[in-house]
Amino acid sequence: MTEEISQALFAKMVGLAAFAFDPEEAEYLRGELNNQLKAIHQLERAALDQEVPLASRGVTYTPESRPPLRPDIWEACENPEEILAQAPHVEEGYLVVPDIPHTELE
């Protein structure tokens, strides 16, 4: 598998990632992604068999090392004002966003 990220696919990904690039930046980024893909294709040389498990992390947690679950108890936030103060636009304790575009589904 030696596919490259085409201009069309790149444009689709940029839309999904909520980015906007000028042509020069877009070509640089697409070129770097394709260079990275060449390195990633080295994985095809690994001697994988069906029995190899997926590893979501390196360390295995044991019953001794796994943290106990916390009680499922609601706790009030101590400083909601400080958290809301970080938002660009807040009214009456609510985050305010610009108009959300709607699409009519057919």
Add this chain to the structure above:
Amino acid sequence: MSLLDYSAYEIAEKIQRGELSAVEVLEAALARIAAVDGRPGTLDYGELTPEDQSKVHAFITLTADRARQQAESVDMRRKAGEKLGPLAGVPITIKDIFCLKGVRSTAASRILSNFEAPYTATPVERLEAAGAVTLGKVNLDEFTYGSSSESSAYQPSTRNPWDPSRVPGGSSGGSAAAVAAGEGWLSLGTDTGGSIRQPAAFCGVVGLKPTYGRVSRYGLIAFGSSLDCPGPVARDVRDAALMLSVIAGSDPRDSTAANLPVPDYLASLDRGVKGLRIGLSPDFMRIAFPDPETGEIVTENLANEICDVTLRAADLLAAEGAEIVEHVPLPNIAFGIPVYFVISRVEASSNLHRFDGVKYGYRTDEDYSDLHEMYRKTRAEGFGPEPKLRILMGMYVSAAQYSEHYYQRALKVRSMIRADFNAAFDPQGPYRLDALLAPTTPTPAFKMGDIYGDSVLMQYADQFTVPANHAGVPAISLPGGLSSEALPIGLQIIAPDFAEPTLFRAGYAFEQATANEAWRQAKPRVLVEAGL
């Protein structure tokens, strides 16, 4: 002897005994920062001057007033006869990827340039509770994405104190440079693919990546959630052990923090290496890199001066009683970087979708007609090239039609890398190792601008450090000697899960064995030129 020459351990002892005051120590650190650091990193930095090019630029935010309050508190508590913590009065720096309540926490990105954390990260909280004095937040690659610190949105980016025309490494470049230049005794860094060990090697200091889960990630702005490890950057092994003993331990606010007791790391130092089985692997003596013409990955032997540091360390540890086991196979570590290109990007992409200009952080100043346009402009302006690349690659390799070929394959190869380490450390296996010795980096610090912009070549700077992140095992980088250009060369020791005491034993033994060697007396150029 200046008080800046004492270790963190010695400073804490002297403050406890009343031989030094915390304020006196802090003022010495602030004077050092004023002498060598230059202007802090900013978003609107203008042209770099010749003076900029001779300074360290470790800091983004200096919190001198806050530090003075902390130091005065330590001195008052000592005078009142109160018990002080193990780091009482020791000035430290924090990589600006950790939240510190009430202080700007930028991740070296424009998109968090106005973010003041409403809470403090657990390891920072533990350091301050132990009496450490926080000098400020230090620079890094944007969101930790890099190996040179050049991708920071806050420029001038950090420079290497041994040669300011060279990078300090990354992403914890500000941490390593600050410790090397004597601006702070300790620094809290993070290591996702080598981001503590590689800059520690480049700057001639000690850097430890603990076992995954040994130190809580609560309050760490996430990069690769299955890989990220907070850890110490320090002047010597004892200081690293002291710092880890403070920050390690379970945390109800992080469900990945291991629920295991924290050993007395300082007690492990003097145990020596007699009886330890320490391995060498030919798979750590070859380097891979992309061919400049074709982009294909090629391999060649490691440079002699890097290789020699590791082999000499093996000889020295053997003379101290360790048994050296050669030819330990680790065939799958060669896939470390390709696996990292997939797993870290998928996790980064997931973690970065939260930055949207709505809840906190930067929002575009330009006009926008609706929510989607606001998102696009905010993210395009707020993120630099590296986060953009990682988001896009993470989306690509985890997309439904590609996931099996890329992401799931990478997770399987990660299992194989882990299996290599399991086999090497298996107490019933043929090698039965207590630790592995390896180089930390393929080269000493490279020139600023030489690699930045080539995202593949930059990633391969981490090829010897990233396997420990995939496997989750702990690893430490120590200064191992100097190159022909008088640049530090790092020595790496890797151990099984939660065997940090073994790293400290072996590291301390190496330090003691080389304590009187000439290269240990060398000072970073910025200190020599400042007459310090």
